[in-house]
Amino acid sequence: MLTNPVLDAINARRTVRNYTDAPVTEDQLTAILEAGRWAQSHRNSQPWDFVVVKDPAVRSELGKLLKKITLSLIHISEP
Numbered sequence: 171m172l173t174n175p176v177l178d179a180i181n182a183r184r185t186v187r188n189y190t191d192a193p194v195t196e197d198q199l200t201a202i203l204e205a206g207r208w209a210q211s212h213r214n215s216q217p218w219d220f221v222v223v224k225d226p227a228v229r230s231e232l233g234k235l236l237k238k239i240t241l242s243l244i245h246i247s248e249p
Contacts, residue, residue, distance in 0.1 A: 199222065206218065
């Protein structure tokens, strides 16, 4: 089977549902946002906006609101 770093990363990916309260560094946040910005989109339409919420109280309120909208985002209010 053909192997390369991209295929290795895809194969090694895992779903994470347990989170820690360790803060994300600015460098990590920048890397995450860059990865999202560079993600492919249909005809390069890039239909996304990114919002970074660092305040725990705001994140909690956002989680409560989103819980009413969809159960799939229920963990957003967790640290």
